[in-house]
Amino acid sequence: MDSVIYVLTTNGLLFLLSIIFWKFPPKKINRIYGYRTFKAMLNEEIWVFANTTFNKNFLIYAGISFLAALILATISVQELTWQPMILVMLSLLVSVIKTERALSDNFTEEGKRLK
Template sequence: MENSSEFNEILLSVGFVGMTLIIIGFFLWKYPPKKVNHLYGYRTRSSMKSQERWDHAQAFSAREMIKQGVLLVFLGGVLMLFRDLTLLVSITIFMILLLGSFLVVIARTERSLKDKFK
């Protein structure tokens, strides 16, 4: 049987990604990019249409990143209880949670932009 500590390290990564999202979200919330740019911040075609849209997207997406980060930290802690998962299952769970959290941030921010700027 494979070493179960490997699986725990993979599942522990969920919490590390969550902490990273919290830190990045906090940084973007406190120090948002002031002007529309192609380098830093929440950059989509929709968010870059005007300065007002840009400012809204930066604040909204930063809060969403923090929320998703907190959720991932919590889920990472819960997942650490499951020690007998196979490597494939652990990696699959990690990828689903990672991609899912990013998709949630994007979907909610884009919906907020659409609702606010009809």
């Protein structure tokens, strides 16, 4: 498989999903669509905050991942194998960690706002 096509189907798809999540965030707490962790689903205020924070981080890091993978695909002399997938995993991991940290900084374990 061509490296650029591989990047488009992995990192490009991730970036497209991040745009969809950013443009169409979930309206209500649900178990199907949105950033769903126990803490994020405690109440509506936390739900909106968590989804807004995650979607922003996800858009940024998926975009960085996509650009980095495209650059890697164009300068690589060998066909890419696992490198774009590592960038996908890092994008998701960093987005989740930053969202959970923001939730801990702004809300108690019971769901009350700190600041």
